[in-house]
Amino acid sequence: MRYPFPVGKSDFIQGDEAIARAAILAGCRFYAGYPITPASEIFEAMALYMPLVDGVSIQMEDELASMAAIIGASWAGAKAMTATSGPGFSLMMENLGYAIMTETPVVVVDVQRSGPSTGQPTLAAQGDIMQAIWGTHGDHSLIVLSPSTVQEAFDFTIKAFNLAEKYRTPVILLTDAEIAHMRERVYIPKPDEIELVERKLPANEEEAKLPFGDPHGDGVPPMPIFGKGYRTYVTGLTHDERGRPKTVDAEVHEKLIKRIIGKIENNKHDIITYDAFELEDAEIAVISTGIVSRSAVRAVKILREKGVKAGLLKLNTIWPFDFDMIEELAEQVKKIYVPEMNLGQLYHLVKEGANGKAEVELIPKIGGEVHTPMEIVERVVG
Amino acid sequence: MYLKSAYDIRDKYLRKDMLPTIFCPGCGIGSALQYTLRAIDDLGLNPDEIVWVSGIGCSSRVPGFVNFDGLHTTHGRALAFATGIKLANPNLKIIAFMGDGDAAAIGGNHFIHAIRRNLDVTVILINNFTYGMTGGQVAPTALKGLKGTTAPYGQFENPFDIADLAVSAGANYVARWSVFNYLQGINSIKKALQKEGFTLVEFLSPCPISFGRRNRMKTAPELLRWYQKITVPLSKAKKMSPEELEGKIVIGEFADRDRPGLVREYEEYKKRAKRMMGWEE
Numbered sequence A: 001m002r003y004p005f006p007v008g009k010s011d012f013i014q015g016d017e018a019i020a021r022a023a024i025l026a027g028c029r030f031y032a033g034y035p036i037t038p039a040s041e042i043f044e045a046m047a048l049y050m051p052l053v054d055g056v057s058i059q060m061e062d063e064l065a066s067m068a069a070i071i072g073a074s075w076a077g078a079k080a081m082t083a084t085s086g087p088g089f090s091l092m093m094e095n096l097g098y099a100i101m102t103e104t105p106v107v108v109v110d111v112q113r114s115g116p117s118t119g120q121p122t123l124a125a126q127g128d129i130m131q132a133i134w135g136t137h138g139d140h141s142l143i144v145l146s147p148s149t150v151q152e153a154f155d156f157t158i159k160a161f162n163l164a165e166k167y168r169t170p171v172i173l174l175t176d177a178e179i180a181h182m183r184e185r186v187y188i189p190k191p192d193e194i195e196l197v198e199r200k201l202p203a204n205e206e207e208a209k210l211p212f213g214d215p216h217g218d219g220v221p222p223m224p225i226f227g228k229g230y231r232t233y234v235t236g237l238t239h240d241e242r243g244r245p246k247t248v249d250a251e252v253h254e255k256l257i258k259r260i261i262g263k264i265e266n267n268k269h270d271i272i273t274y275d276a277f278e279l280e281d282a283e284i285a286v287i288s289t290g291i292v293s294r295s296a297v298r299a300v301k302i303l304r305e306k307g308v309k310a311g312l313l314k315l316n317t318i319w320p321f322d323f324d325m326i327e328e329l330a331e332q333v334k335k336i337y338v339p340e341m342n343l344g345q346l347y348h349l350v351k352e353g354a355n356g357k358a359e360v361e362l363i364p365k366i367g368g369e370v371h372t373p374m375e376i377v378e379r380v381v382g
Numbered sequence B: 001m002y003l004k005s006a007y008d009i010r011d012k013y014l015r016k017d018m019l020p021t022i023f024c025p026g027c028g029i030g031s032a033l034q035y036t037l038r039a040i041d042d043l044g045l046n047p048d049e050i051v052w053v054s055g056i057g058c059s060s061r062v063p064g065f066v067n068f069d070g071l072h073t074t075h076g077r078a079l080a081f082a083t084g085i086k087l088a089n090p091n092l093k094i095i096a097f098m099g100d101g102d103a104a105a106i107g108g109n110h111f112i113h114a115i116r117r118n119l120d121v122t123v124i125l126i127n128n129f130t131y132g133m134t135g136g137q138v139a140p141t142a143l144k145g146l147k148g149t150t151a152p153y154g155q156f157e158n159p160f161d162i163a164d165l166a167v168s169a170g171a172n173y174v175a176r177w178s179v180f181n182y183l184q185g186i187n188s189i190k191k192a193l194q195k196e197g198f199t200l201v202e203f204l205s206p207c208p209i210s211f212g213r214r215n216r217m218k219t220a221p222e223l224l225r226w227y228q229k230i231t232v233p234l235s236k237a238k239k240m241s242p243e244e245l246e247g248k249i250v251i252g253e254f255a256d257r258d259r260p261g262l263v264r265e266y267e268e269y270k271k272r273a274k275r276m277m278g279w280e281e
C-alpha cells in the first residue's frame, strides 16, 4: 500500500495534520465533515489523502449530516471519522447518541475553541469536556481521549480507532486549537509498526442474529455489517438483543443501557491511560489534561526546585473516569489543584473522585491562552 | 403485469416476528410498502444487496417490518446516513422510506443536498400532509386551510411541492402518485430502482387517524375521494391555468434523466486525484 505521506520517519507537522495521517494509518477510509476553525485542516488533509488511498472524503451540508454519514459508513463496514469544533460538536449530539445506542464504532474529533456559541474561533479552550462526556441525552457512556502534544494527537487518534472498534462505540478525540495549529516533530510509523484492532464480526449466523446481544459475555456484540446477508435492523429506539424495538419494556431498556455503559465501565482499566510525574512522594497534586498539562509539568518542576513536594497526574483519557484512583491520590496528598482552560469542568470530576479526602482547588483560565507555568506555581505557593 | 398475491409478497419479504405493524386501519403506508416490495420482486433484485434507511415517523417504521438490512435513524437524517452507507459500499442499493415532515421539514437540508449530489438512492416518500406519528401537527406539505393540531384554524403557510423541489434540485427520476394509483406506483418504483442517482417516488397517502379525522375525512374511502378531487394528471395540468391549478396537486412523472450519480462521480474524482498526483497515468 502506498501512502501519500512519508512513513517510518519523523516529520514536522501541525496537530490537525497529525490526526489526519494517523487516521489513514489506522485504516480510516471514510471521512465526512463540515469546515470549522480550528478543525478544518484535518478535513483539508483528508480531502488530499483519501482519494489516493481509495477512501472517501466528502463535505456534507452540516455537522448533523457529517455525523450521520460516518455512522452509515461504519455500518457499511468502513472505519469512519469526522472532525469539528464546539458549535459543530453541539450539532452532532443527537447522532452521537444514536451511535452510542446502536453501538457504532466511529471517531469524532473535537478541536475545542472558546465558547459558548461561536465564541473565539481561533483560540484554544477546554470548554467541551462536559459536552463530550454528557452532551447527548439519556444514560450513556463513551470514550473521550485528550492529547497534549502533536505526537499524542497522532498516537491517540490511532488509539481512538482501536478503542472504537474494540468496544463498538464512538470515541471522541478532544483536542484544542493550540495543539491543532502548533507544529512539532512527530514520528510517523510504518504500517507494520502499528497495532490495529478490527471490529469483531459475527462468526456464524447465530451470532449475527444477536447484533445487540452479548454472545461472548464481554458486553461487546459482534457487528453484522450491511450487505453480508445477515438482514440486520438497526434502530435508535430501545431494542432487544435481536434489534427489535421494545420501547415500553423497562427490563429490555435497563438491560440494554446497562450493557452499553457496562462494556465501557467494566473495561475501564484497559481504556484509561494517564501519565504520572513526581507523584510517588507528592504532597501537592496537580491534575490536568490536554494542552494545560505542558504548563503543569513545568510548574511541578519549578515547585520541586522551590522545595514543594508537587506531582502531576496527566489524564490522557477523560472518560471513562477513574474516580477510585483520584480518591487514592487524595488520600496521599494534602491538596489537589486542577488547572484547566474553562471555569471548572474537569474540576467537578476530580472533586467527586477526591471524595473529601483532600481539598480540591480549581485554577481556571479563559480567553484563549494557556496557563503559564508561573500562574500555576503562584496559586500553589500562594 | 402479472400480480402475485399479496400473501406471497408478505411471506417472502416481511419479518413475521415484527407483525402486526404499527399502522392504523386505512393508513396508506402499507400500500406504498407493498408496491415497493412488488417492484423489487418483479425486478428480481437480491435482498442481500439492498439496505433500507429511514428517519423517524410512521413511514420511517417500514424498514423494521421488511427482512432486509435496515437503518432506522434520527428524525430527518436518513439521507445523510445513506450517503455514508452508499459511498462506503457502492455495491449496496439503498431505499429510503420517509415521511413528508421527515424529508421536507427537519430533513429539508439533507434532502436538497442529497439531490444536488445525485446520491444513488431511491426515496419512497409518504406524503400524508401531516405528522402522523406525533398526532397530526401540520406538515410543510399541508395545503393552505388544512387543519392540524398546531394550526387548529387551518394552515396559513404555503406548502412545499416536494416533487417540484426534487426536479429543480436535479433528481434523475421524480414521480408522484396517490397510493390508489397502484399500477403507476409500482411501475414508477421499478423505474426508480433501475436508475443511478437520486430517484423519488412520492405517494399521497391517507392518514385517516391523525389527518383525516381533523379534516372531516375519517376514513380511507373519504380520503380517496378527496385525492380524486384534488389531483390532476400532468397531461391535463399542462392545459390548465395557474388559477385553475390553485389548491390542486399534479400527479405523474416529472423527471426522467440520466445525470451521473454520486458514486460514479466520486470514482472519477479518485482517478483524477491519482492522475494529478502522478500516481497513475
Ligand SMILES: Cc1ncc(C[n+]2csc(CCOP(=O)(O)OP(=O)(O)O)c2C)c(N)n1
Pocket: B056, B057, B058, B059, B060, B075, B098, B099, B100, B101, B102, B103, B126, B128, B130, B131, B132, B133, B134, B139
Ligand atoms: C429531533 C426530533 N424532533 C422531533 C421529533 C418528534 N417527531 C417524531 S415523528 C415526527 C414527525 C413525523 O411526521 P412525518 O415525517 O411526516 O411522518 P409520518 O409519521 O406522517 O409518516 C416528529 C416531529 C423527533 N423524533 N426528533
Ligand code: SF4
Pocket: B022, B023, B024, B026, B027, B028, B029, B058, B059, B128, B132, B133, B206, B207, B208, B209, B210, B211
Ligand atoms: S397515524 Fe396516520 S400515518 Fe401514522 S400509521 Fe396512523 S394512519 Fe398511518
